[in-house]
Amino acid sequence: VFHFCDLQPGAWKVRIEPSAYYPVRTSEDIVPGQRTNVTYYVERGSYNPFDVVVEAKREKKEVSRTIIESAVIEKLPGAMGDPLAVIQNFAGVARAQAGSGQIMIRGSGPYDTAYFVDGTMIPNIYHFFGIRSVIPTGMIEALQFYPGNFSPYYSWVTGGIVDIDLKKPKPKRTGGYVDLNLLDGGFYLEIPFSDKATVALAARRSWVDYIIKAALPSDLPVSGLQLPRYYDYQLLATYRPAPAHELRLFLFGSDDRFSVILNNGGAGGSVAIGNQFQLATTFYRALATYKYVPSERFENTLRVSQGRDSQTTEFLNFAIDYTTDITHVRDTARYQWSKRLALTLGLDIIYARVNGLFNVPYPPQEGQSASDVNFTQVLHEEISGANYYVPGFFAELELRPLPNLLILPGVRFDYWSETSQFTTAPRLTARYDLTKEITLKGGVGLFYQQPSIDEIDKVFGNPNLKDERAIHYSAGVEWKPFKHILFDVTGFYKDLQSMVSTTQASLNGDSSAARYDNNGKGRAYGLEFVAKHDLTKRFTGWIAYTLMRSERMDSGTDYWRLFEYDQTHILTIIGTYQLPRNWQIGGRFRYVTGDPATPATTSVFDSSTNTYNPIYSSKYSTRVAAFHQLDIRLDKTWIYNKWIFTAYVDLQNVYNRSNPEQLEYNFNYQKSQYTTGFPIYPIIGLRGEL
Secondary structure (H helix, E strand, O other): OOOOOOOOOEEEEEEEOOOOEOOEEEEEEEOOOOOOOOOOOOOEOOOOOOOOOOOOOOOOOOOOOEEEEHHHHOOOOOOOOOOHHHHHHOOOEEOOOOOOOOOEEOOOOHHHOEEEEOOEEEOOOEOHHHOOEOOOHHHEEEEEEEOOOOOOOOOOOOOOEEEEEEOOOOOOOOEEEEEEEOOEEEEEEEEEOOOOEEEEEEEEEEOHHHHHHHHOOOOOOEEEEEEEEEEEEEEEEEEEEEOOEEEEEEEEEEEEEEEEEEEEEEEEOOOEEEEEEEEEEEEEEEEEEEEEOOOOOEEEEEEEEEEEEEEEEEEOOEEEEEEEEEEEEEEEEEEEEEOOEEEEEEEEEEEEEEEEEEEEOOOOOOOOOHHHOOOOOOEEEEEEEEEEEEEEEEEEEEEEEEOOEEEEEEEEEEEEOOOOEEEEEEEEEEEEEOOOOEEEEEEEEEEEEOOOOOOOOOOOOOOOOOOEEEEEEEEEEEEEEEOOEEEEEEEEEEEEEEEEEEOHHHHOOOOOOOOEEEEEEEEEEEEEEEEEEOOOOOEEEEEEEEEEEEEEEOOOOOOOEEOOOOOOEEEEEEEEEEEHHHEEEEEEEEEEOOOEEOOEEEEEEEOOOOEEEEEEOOOOOEEOOOEEEEEEEEEEEEEOOOOEEEEEEEEEOOOOOOOEEEEEEOOOOOOEEEEEOOOOEEEEEEEEEO
């Protein structure tokens, strides 16, 4: 806002040339005795999402941590604008099968990764088939990814951590966006109520079910049909009554459903009878946060969340239907005596109450094929009001004996009610700045994870199981020869102990033997290389390559075999470039070694069931063919006086590669073929932003 007084009547030339904006050149006529009010709209020189304001440098404290801001996430190729799909492009992350939505980190399974939102755990981060995350970009400030050697702040898994930092909205006016594409539609809106209080709202729903249903014939043999659909919702309210106090409330939830009811229920084979197929996954959370920062030396953050997780799966006469009510309390205090010494202490308590019904066969363990499942032996279990809790305490020192040396010794104490076990998990990481451009780093730590609910159940598993544990070792070097260029090489080794494994006696048909024990072992080791070009005006991108091997030794055996999710080579090349006139183009290429597979050598005919039973070769003795794929994204933005309009196309699998996924056989196991992933498909979308 500016004012000019006592201008002489006549035509005046106006030139506006702020830095990083297009210049404005115009003229105004000044009339005697009249006041002239003019509003000028000055267009930015670039609407590149990588133009960000850095308020403070976030110090690195871990051996490996990747932080990516929402502005970068939004237009990365292959991610379809989804914030969490970006994780698939990080070093150490194995490629999941198409539509699975799984995340496997450094040779661990998908069940060994924990997901958090502002420090509170959530059950999953993806909707159906991994095509969309449960938190939209508008609600995300940044995404933190820890592939291993994470601090004592986190627990409960032996793999990796994904933590979503919620946005800190500070709007000066009401604004937001509407995003419509072929998958779903959603909106984000933030409203300032005062300098101290803001509210942000968001919601999203898929509409693929409407599209498919319109194309289906009316004479389908079904009486009820709910095609796959999902929705999610979020509300974020912040209030800062004084500079030292900040209150936040985040309410969010997710719901996925799919069901089919056949007109005439019949037999699904010789043992499964029924007419209903249903899959439903729902969760919600209420997270309250109070942050107190009275001085530069001390800060305390209290987080309390309450929520519910529900899952219903019905397949003919098989059913899984359970609900878990979860309370999570976390309080973290940090005191800094000086630049060389600081201490972080925290309490971390999770409590769960489970109710459920299970009517299914023994689920296959990792390393077993679907043919190992005995569908004639259906087990029934009902759980009513079962209580589980894990209270924890953690501490971590920040030591700087030298200005260029950071040492972080820490420890985590937990009590696991399901296994009646106390655990102590010491951890240590260190970083040493050899020069201004070169940093050496290393870490070692102990991590625990309790067995899954079916493994420790008295009907489905072994209630005497103890926690699995893993020792993480990692070391590496970072080299930053230029301001925006980073090279990072990290080697890692994971020693997996007391792993839950199917016992050989139970596999041999001994019904009196325990199905599971803790005599399994595992190891994963490899090398990660990252070359990254950080945020600049025009370009960002990185190359991530992982060389890895992951192996397991089953209970009762003395040899190592490949892990189900082992992938030797994982290569990702990704980049985006800002073109003139608000065009942006990006591309992603991936190459990944094929997953291990267990081939069938022959089969035996069973006259009692009129089926062929396969005879398999050594477990995971072959692999499916390698995966490779190219994705391209193109964005065009139009700038108007008070709003912005963007159109985008995210083209997946540009050269239509039929990527193999799983090895399948015909009825007598004499012929085999691969199931394949998604063909070429575009995601076209429109976005309006205030």
